Amino acid sequence: MKSQGKKYKKYNAKGDDSVSYQVYNKNVPGENSIKAANETKGTVMKYKGKLINAYYFSTSWGYTTDYRIWGIKKQKYLKETNLTTITENISDEKIFDKYIKEKPKSVEKKSPFYRWTTYLTTKQIENSIYKNMAVNVGTINRMEINKRGAGGIVAQMTIYGDKRQLSIVNQNQIRKILSSYYSTIKLSDKTKRTKLSMLPSAFISIKSVYKNNKLDGIKIYGGGFGHGSGMSQSAACQMAKKGKGYKEILATFYNDVEITSLQ
Numbered sequence: 001m002k003s004q005g006k007k008y009k010k011y012n013a014k015g016d017d018s019v020s021y022q023v024y025n026k027n028v029p030g031e032n033s034i035k036a037a038n039e040t041k042g043t044v045m046k047y048k049g050k051l052i053n054a055y056y057f058s059t060s061w062g063y064t065t066d067y068r069i070w071g072i073k074k075q076k077y078l079k080e081t082n083l084t085t086i087t088e089n090i091s092d093e094k095i096f097d098k099y100i101k102e103k104p105k106s107v108e109k110k111s112p113f114y115r116w117t118t119y120l121t122t123k124q125i126e127n128s129i130y131k132n133m134a135v136n137v138g139t140i141n142r143m144e145i146n147k148r149g150a151g152g153i154v155a156q157m158t159i160y161g162d163k164r165q166l167s168i169v170n171q172n173q174i175r176k177i178l179s180s181y182y183s184t185i186k187l188s189d190k191t192k193r194t195k196l197s198m199l200p201s202a203f204i205s206i207k208s209v210y211k212n213n214k215l216d217g218i219k220i221y222g223g224g225f226g227h228g229s230g231m232s233q234s235a236a237c238q239m240a241k242k243g244k245g246y247k248e249i250l251a252t253f254y255n256d257v258e259i260t261s262l263q
Helices: 002-007 030-041 092-100 122-133 171-177 233-241 246-253
Strands: 044-049 114-119 140-148 154-161 165-168 184-189 192-196 204-211 214-224 257-263
Touching: 092 140, 092 204, 092 214, 114 122, 122 140, 122 154, 122 171, 122 214, 140 204, 140 214, 154 171, 165 171, 233 246, 246 257
Parallel strands: none
Antiparallel strands: 044 257, 114 184, 114 214, 140 154, 154 165, 184 192, 204 214
């Protein structure tokens, strides 16, 4: 990465071993990785003549979301992509709830994170809110999803406590708040994940669970792993196995881009 950074210094090319670059951990590249890098050396994607931010993530729930999760900058090459056979409006709460509890046909259907569930008590959520936002909402008595964005991602949710009402509009914040070190994520292949710092994704539906007429917690039905914008690595892998080339795969996830030489 250092030599590439020097060669293309004016393009500000860079890389590290953080989650921003998929935590490559300085592993020795395999034969296929070297071959792919050599065959695409100097190849970039542009939108209206400018280099794009080619966001990518682990696994989708069957859809990707668009540029709006990153803020107000209109990166229109980041579009909603439907990788399933669903034809209904999944931004509708009832329709999303239906399909997040099913496993509609998709190239990622066999991925462990394609569907998952977890349960959080109100006390766990109250503690998580205070830890991540330094806000004391008191005892939570109601939670609801108010709005969905492209691809069905939660765009706004409200938490009602006896001390404060809290509205959350950031998908990253939602994932952190609806997570606990002590909760368990049950994946679609029957395996489990624990000690996660955030929910796998914000493509979720929630069901309130009551005990003695009081809200005890919520069951979360979710799908996918990651922020959900750009290219799904799991989907790209399956598409490649089915014989699709890299240009066709990239065109699936990035809207109206030009795949061209860096020079």
